[in-house]
Amino acid sequence: MGESEQGARSGFARKMNELFPFNWELLRHAGAEPVPYHLKKWWFCLGGTVLYLFIIQVVTGIALTFYYVPSPEQAYESVAHITQDVRFGWYIRSLHKWSSNFMIVALFLHVMRVYFTGAYRHPRQLNWMIGFGLLVTTLIFGFTGYSLIYEQLSYWGATVAANLAEATPLIGSWLGYFLRGGPTIGENTLTRFFVLHIGLLPTVAFILIALHILLIRLQGVTELEFEDEKVPEKERYFRFWPEHATTELMIGVLLMYILTIFALVFPAELGEKANPAVTPAHIKPEWYFYFNYRLLKLTSLRVSVILTMALGAIALFWPFVEEFLRKKFHISDRFSVLIGVFAVLTIILFTVWESFSG
Numbered sequence: 099m100g101e102s103e104q105g106a107r108s109g110f111a112r113k114m115n116e117l118f119p120f121n122w123e124l125l126r127h128a129g130a131e132p133v134p135y136h137l138k139k140w141w142f143c144l145g146g147t148v149l150y151l152f153i154i155q156v157v158t159g160i161a162l163t164f165y166y167v168p169s170p171e172q173a174y175e176s177v178a179h180i181t182q183d184v185r186f187g188w189y190i191r192s193l194h195k196w197s198s199n200f201m202i203v204a205l206f207l208h209v210m211r212v213y214f215t216g217a218y219r220h221p222r223q224l225n226w227m228i229g230f231g232l233l234v235t236t237l238i239f240g241f242t243g244y245s246l247i248y249e250q251l252s253y254w255g256a257t258v259a260a261n262l263a264e265a266t267p268l269i270g271s272w273l274g275y276f277l278r279g280g281p282t283i284g285e286n287t288l289t290r291f292f293v294l295h296i297g298l299l300p301t302v303a304f305i306l307i308a309l310h311i312l313l314i315r316l317q318g319v320t321e322l323e324f325e326d327e328k329v330p331e332k333e334r335y336f337r338f339w340p341e342h343a344t345t346e347l348m349i350g351v352l353l354m355y356i357l358t359i360f361a362l363v364f365p366a367e368l369g370e371k372a373n374p375a376v377t378p379a380h381i382k383p384e385w386y387f388y389f390n391y392r393l394l395k396l397t398s399l400r401v402s403v404i405l406t407m408a409l410g411a412i413a414l415f416w417p418f419v420e421e422f423l424r425k426k427f428h429i430s431d432r433f434s435v436l437i438g439v440f441a442v443l444t445i446i447l448f449t450v451w452e453s454f455s456g
């Protein structure tokens with residue numbers, strides 16, 4: 099490179115730096131963070147997969163918003179228009195649907211890996227709680243999104259959810275009214291779900307994801323050692339950029355390929371339009387609420403809400419609950435593993451049970 103060319107380049111770099119004064123060296127340094135070797139296995143970096151699927155949701159969601167109309171008269175028709183007339187509308191809608199399902203599966207697997215490797219323990223208790231906030235946010239995303247379609251099942255699913263919200267102790271009637279935008283499901287309900295789905299929830303999710311990743315960056319990921327795997331000292335770490343980032347990117351490309359196959363083979367469908375006057379014989383929420391739905395069928399509206407809240411509170415504060423149980427009753431790691439296995443098996447059992455019931 100000639101001297102004058104080099105001078106011109108550094109002049110350009112200087113000009114850019116004046117316009118946007120940022121220390122790029124800082125970014126390069128942040129990217130060169132060494133990460134432990136176990137992150138080479140997909141099972142240990144599932145959080146990255148969740149993040150990738152979340153980004154697909156944001157991009158496809160923005161595209162859908164260009165055509166979706168959040169009013170009881172036009173919502174169903176606008177979804178039909180997206181599916182049948184808009185160029186690649188069916189593909190974007192199917193990607194949005196499948197990516198949301200994959201995201202929830204990846205999220206549960208991520209929580210399981212964090213739980214069973216004890217990565218929620220000191221000093222990562224706060225990040226576990228932020229993660230729990232992300233789990234709840236993702237589930238509400240799923241519920242509000244499903245209700246936006248305004249087909250029979252999603253309409254009646256929303257009705258059950260509003261009734262469940264109403265059964266919440268103390269704030270129930272306020273929560274039910276807030277969700278519906280009035281005493282019954284009507285004009286305001288869809289607008290509220292839409293605002294939640296495309297405004298409030300994404301904002302909350304962005305803030306929580308930023309905090310989650312900031313804490314991971316500040317605390318580093320938990321270092322795990324496996325007895326049957328003796329790793330030489332110089333291979334114990336590798337660089338985040340470009341090694342780990344490349345692996346994540348390849349997983350992303352593979353996921354996009356799988357999602358496209360799902361979109362082609364099982365494109366998102368549209369049921370009957372919502373009819374508030376006719377209750378369908380079988381009301382079903384999305385599969386990830388089957389656990390709660392089975393609980394509701396086994397108990398009552400109020401008991402199922404109280405149980406869900408109690409179990410949720412235990413899960414949210416589990417790192418502290420475990421610390422307390424350790425001090426008071428000297429429970430071992432095996433006890434926590436047993437609790438985890440019991441929770442996972444119960445969720446699977448209730449979900450399968452509900453999916454086979456009418």
Ligand code: HEM
Nearest residue numbers: 142143144145146148149217218226229230232233319320
């Ligand atoms: C949108 C949802 C989420 C995203 C994008 C996300 C992302 C990530 C990423 C990228 C990591 C780094 C390494 C890894 O992949 O394990 C991570 C770690 C972690 N996540 Fe999540 N996560 C989410 C939800 C959750 C949930 C629901 C929980 C628990 C309730 C949770 C708890 C944790 C903890 C404690 C760590 C630290 C693990 C360690 O130090 O080894 N996360 N998360």
